[in-house]
Amino acid sequence: MSEDLYQLARDVPLVPDRVMLELANSVVVAADLTRFRQDQGVISGLLARIVGKERRRELLTTRALLDGRQALIGWVTELSGHVQVSDLALSRVANSLVETRRRAAADTARLSTQVTELAEVVARMAEVCEARLTRVEDRMSELEHRQAMTELRLEADESFALSTGRWASGHTYARVPWPLQVVLLAAEVAHGPAGLHSHLTEGRTFDERLVNKIMSTPSDAPEGSFVVTDLLDEACGSLAENELQLVAELLGSGLDTSLAAPGGPLVSVIGSAVELWALPQGARPAAPAKTALALVQRRHGMWTPRTSSARRFVEHVVAEQTAAARTLRRRLTPTGPQPDGEPGGEQLTVPDAAPAGELLS
Numbered sequence: 279m280s281e282d283l284y285q286l287a288r289d290v291p292l293v294p295d296r297v298m299l300e301l302a303n304s305v306v307v308a309a310d311l312t313r314f315r316q317d318q319g320v321i322s323g324l325l326a327r328i329v330g331k332e333r334r335r336e337l338l339t340t341r342a343l344l345d346g347r348q349a350l351i352g353w354v355t356e357l358s359g360h361v362q363v364s365d366l367a368l369s370r371v372a373n374s375l376v377e378t379r380r381r382a383a384a385d386t387a388r389l390s391t392q393v394t395e396l397a398e399v400v401a402r403m404a405e406v407c408e409a410r411l412t413r414v415e416d417r418m419s420e421l422e423h424r425q426a427m428t429e430l431r432l433e434a435d436e437s438f439a440l441s442t443g444r445w446a447s448g449h450t451y452a453r454v455p456w457p458l459q460v461v462l463l464a465a466e467v468a469h470g471p472a473g474l475h476s477h478l479t480e481g482r483t484f485d486e487r488l489v490n491k492i493m494s495t496p497s498d499a500p501e502g503s504f505v506v507t508d509l510l511d512e513a514c515g516s517l518a519e520n521e522l523q524l525v526a527e528l529l530g531s532g533l534d535t536s537l538a539a540p541g542g543p544l545v546s547v548i549g550s551a552v553e554l555w556a557l558p559q560g561a562r563p564a565a566p567a568k569t570a571l572a573l574v575q576r577r578h579g580m581w582t583p584r585t586s587s588a589r590r591f592v593e594h595v596v597a598e599q600t601a602a603a604r605t606l607r608r609r610l611t612p613t614g615p616q617p618d619g620e621p622g623g624e625q626l627t628v629p630d631a632a633p634a635g636e637l638l639s
Contacts, residue, residue, distance in 0.1 A: 427475075430471060430474065430475050431475055433471045434470075434472040434475040436471075437472055438467060438471075438472040438484055441466050441467055441472075445459070445495075446495045450463070454517070454525060455513035455514075455517070456498050456499050457509055457510060457591070458513055458514075458548070458552070459497075460592055460596075461529065461545060461595055462525070462529075463492070464595050464596045464599035465528075465529075465602075465603075468602065473600060476600060476604075477603065477604045477607050482600075484600075485596050485600055488596050489589070489593050492596075493589055493592060499588040502587065503585040504588075505586075506544075506547070506567075506585075506591070507547075507551075507567035507568050508567070510551045510552075510566075511555075511567045511568075514555035515555070517555075522552060523556045525556075526556045529552060529553075531549065531553045531556070540602050540605045542601060542602065543574055543578050543598075544591075544594050544595060545602070546574045546577070546578075547574045550569075551570040553570075554567075
């Protein structure tokens with residue numbers, strides 16, 4: 279303690295008490311400065327940092343705490359030897375320091391509570407943001423899916439119009455008899471964008487359009503009822519051996535079972551009849567179509583001798599080719615359901631098509 283202050287303390291006995299109170303007050307002021315900084319809002323805190331007030335206040339706080347504590351310790355140590363501080367002053371300082379400590383502890387607890395509440399708010403905000411982001415992503419996926427399906431539908435319409443238009447104008451399958459034209463055209467449409475659209479939407483719009491297009495196009499289709507095996511023998515008998523071989527290969531002849539497409543009953547009979555007709559004259563059975571029918575009957579076991587009409591023939595061929603393409607697409611899609619049975623040998627389920635037994639005789 280300086281000589282002047284010591285001399286003043288001897289002359290004025292209340293000075294030591296006041297000095298003690300001033301030093302304790304500096305500690306309280308430092309605590310209040312700290313509390314003021316804690317109570318600042320986010321914006322005011324940022325503003326204080328920008329204009330430099332926060333830094334000056336921080337320096338004041340630190341300086342007040344250090345100076346106050348050091349001076350208080352020194353003052354108490356020195357005066358304790360002179361017994362120049364009254365018990366009342368010491369008690370006031372002690373109570374003030376206790377209160378300051380209590381307020382500091384309360385502020386710390388309040389700050390801890392605020393931090394906890396803030397963490398909970400931030401966590402809830404994160405959950406809300408995540409939920410909203412998930413909804414946005416789902417919405418984007420839905421929009422992308424719709425856009426992709428719209429583009430596919432446009433491509434399917436264009437491809438369907440091109441395939442059926444070229445066939446109707448005689449640019450495709452012109453040298454093939456009508457029954458075989460129907461099978462090949464139905465396979466072309468089913469394997470293209472129109473078939474893919476039907477597969478993804480599980481729709482039958484293109485099937486119906488194809489049937490109507492075939493039936494409305496002038497052709498040598500038979501009128502009235504007919505026997506399918508007779509129709510096939512007549513059609514195949516009009517083709518040369520190399521033409522029969524080409525059609526047989528287009529219908530899957532000679533392929534390994536892992537590559538062969540699944541076949542419905544009617545298309546299987548047609549393919550087998552063409553394949554038998556493509557055999558050399560000496561190896562060919564007397565009635566290839568009826569032989570093909572017997573072979574398919576043995577495999578499927580669901581035939582009843584009946585006759586058919588041109589529309590029912592077309593409807594069933596189109597339905598079988600569409601079902602075959604769908605089965606192939608499911609088989610070739612890693613995440614899609616896999617068909618039962620051996621590749622190329624499974625029996626197709628043809629929706630709303632006439633039973634094969636009603637078509638063949």
